[in-house]
Amino acid sequence: xxxxxxxxxxxxxxxxxxxxxxxxxxxxxxxxxxxxxxxxxxxxxxxxxxxxxxxxxxxxxxxxxxxxxxxxxxxxxxxxxxxxxxxxxxxxxxxxxxxxxxxxxxxxxxxxxxxxxxxxxxxxxxxxxxxxxxxxxxxxxxxxxxxxxxxxxxxxxxxxxxxxxxxxxxxxxxxxxxxxxxxxxxxxxxxxxx
Numbered sequence: 001x002x003x004x005x006x007x008x009x010x011x012x013x014x015x016x017x018x019x020x021x022x023x024x025x026x027x028x029x030x031x032x033x034x035x036x037x038x039x040x041x042x043x044x045x046x047x048x049x050x051x052x053x054x055x056x057x058x059x060x061x062x063x064x065x066x067x068x069x070x071x072x073x074x075x076x077x078x079x080x081x082x083x084x085x086x087x088x089x090x091x092x093x094x095x096x097x098x099x100x101x102x103x104x105x106x107x108x109x110x111x112x113x114x115x116x117x118x119x120x121x122x123x124x125x126x127x128x129x130x131x132x133x134x135x136x137x138x139x140x141x142x143x144x145x146x147x148x149x150x151x152x153x154x155x156x157x158x159x160x161x162x163x164x165x166x167x168x169x170x171x172x173x174x175x176x177x178x179x180x181x182x183x184x185x186x187x188x189x190x191x192x193x194x
Contacts, residue, residue, distance in 0.1 A: 003143065007136035011144025014132070018125050019152045023183045024116055028153045030180050031115070032160030035108040041150075041157055042105075043112025048149035051120050055129035055145070056138045067122060068191045075187035082184060086177035116153075119187075125149065 019025060024044075031040045120126055125145070133141040 001139050002137065004137055004140045007132075007140035008144040010136060011129070011132050011141045012148045013144075014128055015125050015145045015148035016152060018128060019149055022123070022125070022152075023186065024119055024123075025152050025156045026179050026183060027115055027119070028112075028156035029160040029163075030177070031108075031112055032157040033163070035111070036103065036105075037157040037161055039105050039108035040112040041153055043109040044116045044153040045150045046109075047113045047116035047120065048153070049146050050117060051123075051126050052129055052142050052146045052149070055126045056133040056142045071187045071191045075184045075191075079181065079184040082177045082180035086174065086181070 028040060028044055129141060129145040132145070
């Protein structure tokens with residue numbers, strides 16, 4: 001196993017920049033306001049590592065999955081996330097009522113893992129990782145890509161915690177729910193325009 005520092009940095013830079021404005025970053029931010037951020041990060045990171053392994057190992061096979069099915073499942077997961085955030089962040093009645101946070105390692109981990117695992121199929125970063133692995137080496141690309149994806153998730157979760165400390169949780173949940181709903185609609189639109 002040979003690791004090329006330049007290939008690692010190339011993969012990190014390209015994947016980090018491609019993932020930064022991605023819907024998965026916003027989903028991580030929204031999940032981090034409702035769930036324990038460290039558990040969310042473990043879930044998203046695990047999903048990213050699996051995707052990097054698949055991209056590096058299988059490369060071109062990703063394109064064989066029907067794109068519309070991937071986007072439809074992704075839209076359903078984002079819609080479910082929006083529902084979960086908006087159902088408790090909605091009404092103004094009972095402002096003094098405590099907002100329930102999803103707790104427990106396995107429920108949070110599995111929710112975060114599945115949200116990222118399904119929505120990242122055929123994503124630009126996965127395709128870019130497959131292309132980089134073919135030209136720059138599998139191990140170097142895998143390390144650079146995985147660290148970049150995990151870094152973006154960590155940044156999103158830190159931003160979510162920062163926002164949650166300064167803005168009332170109900171407001172953050174409403175905004176997060178609306179963002180998730182927007183991502184669900186965006187995924188559905190991609191089915192018909194892609």
